[in-house]
Amino acid sequence: MPRTVVRLPPNVKEPFDVYISGVPQQLGTDFTVENGLLIFPERELRKDKVSGWRWFLGAWGVGTYRQNDSVDIRYRLNGKPARAEGLEPEIEE
Numbered sequence: 001m002p003r004t005v006v007r008l009p010p011n012v013k014e015p016f017d018v019y020i021s022g023v024p025q026q027l028g029t030d031f032t033v034e035n036g037l038l039i040f041p042e043r044e045l046r047k048d049k050v051s052g053w054r055w056f057l058g059a060w061g062v063g064t065y066r067q068n069d070s071v072d073i074r075y076r077l078n079g080k081p082a083r084a085e086g087l088e089p090e091i092e093e
Contacts, residue, residue: 004045004089006038006071012084016075020045038071045069045089 018025018038025031032039071087 001042002044002091002093004040004043005092006040006045006087006089008033008036008038008073009084009087010036011077011082012073012075016073019070019072019074021070022072040089044091045071 014033018027018031020030027033030040030043032041069089070085071089073084073087075082075084
């Protein structure tokens with residue numbers, strides 16, 4: 001079963017909160033953390049890439065919908081709230 005990994009930005013330190021498309025994820029249940037990676041076992045997260053053709057169709061009002069998961073992290077940096085948004089998921093077989 002494939003799994004998804006997301007690389008943590010270097011300035012992100014625990015504790016942090018993880019969201020997929022705005023939905024909070026639970027450490028140990030939805031994901032684990034290993035060596036600077038968020039690991040989502042048995043879950044395929046995808047980031048949609050819009051081609052020129054799909055953009056052209058969208059400009060004319062023709063919708064094309066695909067899976068587009070947004071991985072965001074909320075954490076503290078130097079005591080202040082910070083966010084890392086739109087992190088790229090990678091599928092591992």
